[in-house]
Amino acid sequence: MTTENKSLMTPVNIITGIILAIGLVITVLRFTKGLGTVTNLDQNNPWGVWIGFDLLCGVALAAGGYTTSSACYLFGMKKYHSAVRPAILTAFLGYALVVFALHFDVGRPYRLVYPIFLQPGTTSLLYEVGLCVFLYVTVLAIEFSPAALEWLGMKKLRNTVHKLTLALTIFGVVLSTLHQSSLGALYIAVPSKLHPLWYSPYLAVLFFVSSIPAGLSMVIFEGTLAHKPWHHMMDKTHLDEHEGVILGFARGASIALAAYFCVKLVAVAYDNNWHYLATGWGAWWLVEVLGFVALPSLLYAIGSREKNIKLIKWTAALTVVGIILNRFNVSMVAFNWQLPADQRYFPSLMEIMLSIFVVTVGVTVYRFIVSRMPIFFEHPEYKDAH
Amino acid sequence: MDYYVYHDFMMHTKSITYILMGLFVVGFWGIWAFITSRDEELHKFPEHDKE
Amino acid sequence: MKRRQFLGLLGAAGITATLGTTAQAAGGKSFDGYPDAKGVLFDATRCIGCRKCEAGCNKVNKLPAPPKPFEDLAVLEKERRTDEKTYTVVNKYQGKSGPLFRKIQCNHCMEPACASVCFVRAFTKNPDGSVTYDADVCVGCRYCMVACPFNVPAYEYDDPLTPRVMKCTMCHDQIQKGEINAPGCVISCPKEALTYGKRDDLIEIARERMKKNPGRYVKHIYGEKEMGGTNWLYMAGTDGFSALGMREDLGTKSVPEISAGPLSVVPMVAALWPALLGGVWAMNKRKEKVAEEEQKAAVKAAKAATKAEGEAKLAKAMESAERDKVQAVEREVKRALEEAEAARKEAEAAKTETADKDGEGA
Numbered sequence: 002m003t004t005e006n007k008s009l010m011t012p013v014n015i016i017t018g019i020i021l022a023i024g025l026v027i028t029v030l031r032f033t034k035g036l037g038t039v040t041n042l043d044q045n046n047p048w049g050v051w052i053g054f055d056l057l058c059g060v061a062l063a064a065g066g067y068t069t070s071s072a073c074y075l076f077g078m079k080k081y082h083s084a085v086r087p088a089i090l091t092a093f094l095g096y097a098l099v100v101f102a103l104h105f106d107v108g109r110p111y112r113l114v115y116p117i118f119l120q121p122g123t124t125s126l127l128y129e130v131g132l133c134v135f136l137y138v139t140v141l142a143i144e145f146s147p148a149a150l151e152w153l154g155m156k157k158l159r160n161t162v163h164k165l166t167l168a169l170t171i172f173g174v175v176l177s178t179l180h181q182s183s184l185g186a187l188y189i190a191v192p193s194k195l196h197p198l199w200y201s202p203y204l205a206v207l208f209f210v211s212s213i214p215a216g217l218s219m220v221i222f223e224g225t226l227a228h229k230p231w232h233h234m235m236d237k238t239h240l241d242e243h244e245g246v247i248l249g250f251a252r253g254a255s256i257a258l259a260a261y262f263c264v265k266l267v268a269v270a271y272d273n274n275w276h277y278l279a280t281g282w283g284a285w286w287l288v289e290v291l292g293f294v295a296l297p298s299l300l301y302a303i304g305s306r307e308k309n310i311k312l313i314k315w316t317a318a319l320t321v322v323g324i325i326l327n328r329f330n331v332s333m334v335a336f337n338w339q340l341p342a343d344q345r346y347f348p349s350l351m352e353i354m355l356s357i358f359v360v361t362v363g364v365t366v367y368r369f370i371v372s373r374m375p376i377f378f379e380h381p382e383y384k385d386a387h
Numbered sequence: 388m389d390y391y392v393y394h395d396f397m398m399h400t401k402s403i404t405y406i407l408m409g410l411f412v413v414g415f416w417g418i419w420a421f422i423t424s425r426d427e428e429l430h431k432f433p434e435h436d437k438e
Numbered sequence: 439m440k441r442r443q444f445l446g447l448l449g450a451a452g453i454t455a456t457l458g459t460t461a462q463a464a465g466g467k468s469f470d471g472y473p474d475a476k477g478v479l480f481d482a483t484r485c486i487g488c489r490k491c492e493a494g495c496n497k498v499n500k501l502p503a504p505p506k507p508f509e510d511l512a513v514l515e516k517e518r519r520t521d522e523k524t525y526t527v528v529n530k531y532q533g534k535s536g537p538l539f540r541k542i543q544c545n546h547c548m549e550p551a552c553a554s555v556c557f558v559r560a561f562t563k564n565p566d567g568s569v570t571y572d573a574d575v576c577v578g579c580r581y582c583m584v585a586c587p588f589n590v591p592a593y594e595y596d597d598p599l600t601p602r603v604m605k606c607t608m609c610h611d612q613i614q615k616g617e618i619n620a621p622g623c624v625i626s627c628p629k630e631a632l633t634y635g636k637r638d639d640l641i642e643i644a645r646e647r648m649k650k651n652p653g654r655y656v657k658h659i660y661g662e663k664e665m666g667g668t669n670w671l672y673m674a675g676t677d678g679f680s681a682l683g684m685r686e687d688l689g690t691k692s693v694p695e696i697s698a699g700p701l702s703v704v705p706m707v708a709a710l711w712p713a714l715l716g717g718v719w720a721m722n723k724r725k726e727k728v729a730e731e732e733q734k735a736a737v738k739a740a741k742a743a744t745k746a747e748g749e750a751k752l753a754k755a756m757e758s759a760e761r762d763k764v765q766a767v768e769r770e771v772k773r774a775l776e777e778a779e780a781a782r783k784e785a786e787a788a789k790t791e792t793a794d795k796d797g798e799g800a
Contacts, residue, residue: 035594037595044522047593075715077725108597108599109577112578113577115558120558122556124555125581126700127555175412186697186700189700190697193687205700205703391565393695394549394692397701411709
């Protein structure tokens, strides 16, 4: 879509174009030949990387929206204000992509609204997730809309929406708490399939608590990535506050990771699963918990204490990888752990490519929006208003 | 109402609970608006003046 | 006590207050399933692995013909599971004294995991004991397959737009219509390894068989309690159920019971979070306001202080200026006086001089 114009023939655009083209081919295959052709899913492994990455990681990493907006609007940390818009934008795009990706994974995407409007299955935690994601995408769209409305010059509507900020923020935190935790609770139904080191009645708590450092780290990580290409779009406030945001978020993430680490241990203690630590699964669990929870917590602490921005940025990347690792472990690696190796799941190339395609769509839309709308700067006409 | 299956009973109770949750959200909004309707300052939504 | 049990009890306690006797059931035992629910008893010691049940099922349910005919027993050499074209399969296992066989199909749980996790209520537990599926509402999320502890539901992965979840229905429709009086597999079993009847009766039959044939069976009816109990029940020879590839670590708790804990927290978040977060916001807002007022007061005080200080300074300056002035005046006066005195003396002197010069002239 972007490769036509000569002035747009930059390397990034060319790669984007190739990935989008591959994605379109897979899309056609998925909707003409079915999941059997495109994926490695089978009767024993009904959920693959489109759930494990696109849904679980997508939602966890989009947690920056509710963490940042609640820090700024509810907990009174006004100095993070310039971080709110980029975080809301990422969260909105993240959730929109989750919904987009689900259209590939479910068998009949045209029925995705059935659980909400036709026949709600209220005993299902997936219903809880579906309802919350549906409502939260709406909330995020409204929360994000002032940026678009400022860009479009629709002043009156923008000011009306702006007045809803507090209510939307609180509603957003309620919805986020619910569906972040319910995503973990999805697996509470399968004690016989998930390895005991990852299965726990605390799965809901674990998923919710870990979404906080995930969200904070994503804000740091993405702020770092955005800083170079869009430096010229950032106003003085944004640039001045940038370092404070990184230091403050690093401190918050360090504490949240420490709390998450504690819950992780409690989960093992609950069913007395310590003896599994001596097995190969235990080694893998230790890699996750020591290398990607305890270590980043420590590094964040050092980074924020010594004001070492570079260390913090690398730690953010480490934390993001750690959260992805955890979601992969729960949904794929430790799921069906008792099945023989030849019945285990490994994603097909097309599944992975489609996930990359989904992320690329997100990045492309993000680039489009931040280059045009007041995300990294305050619109001159609304300076004192937000 | 008699239920033979716990799942059916849960479907019934959880459906009621979801309706209640919807009412909670609306109710909170209403109560908040009522409590703060005579306040000059508090009922205003946060205006983030920077100075 | 496990946390989910505890939460379940908490929930039960709450329900008791409103619904009376039924409620105790939530924490305890009242949900015993439909009283006339049917089931099937599978006796592994009678099964010879002839695959006739597979053929019967295939015929009754009008499923597509398999790649290899049902008479081909070589198929048994490889362990199979149910799939979108097969509602039931028989597997062969190696026992201590010869081969063992086990038939797999939907166990028709008394508290079905698939129904519990389905977010569109596509599964129903029927009064006849069967668990059936409605393709007309299914979204195709496959959570039922994830949740099924027996790995039974299968999915039409090769159907791009209208895939269904396929599983045994205990021939619910066919029996309801009166086409048959027992499930297809049961009718076609030549060895009476399968018995169709009321679940309660089947349990008694099984106990009876154990009593009458000491040493033939393990003393356990698989499905009586597993995952909250199933309507399909199993008896095994002395090799036990694990020799038949059946999991014995599933526990007795059904998925609805397991989910009760996390589900009970959901309304708590909706009820408590807005109040807590609104409170946090109001507290911060108040703090800000107080801080703002304090700042204003401080500015005012500072201004006042500056003013007072200024006045004091001014007064002091004035005073010192006054003093200076007085001194200056005094000094001036003194100097003037001195000068005047000097002038007078000079004048006097001059006068004397002149007078001296003039003599008697003055």
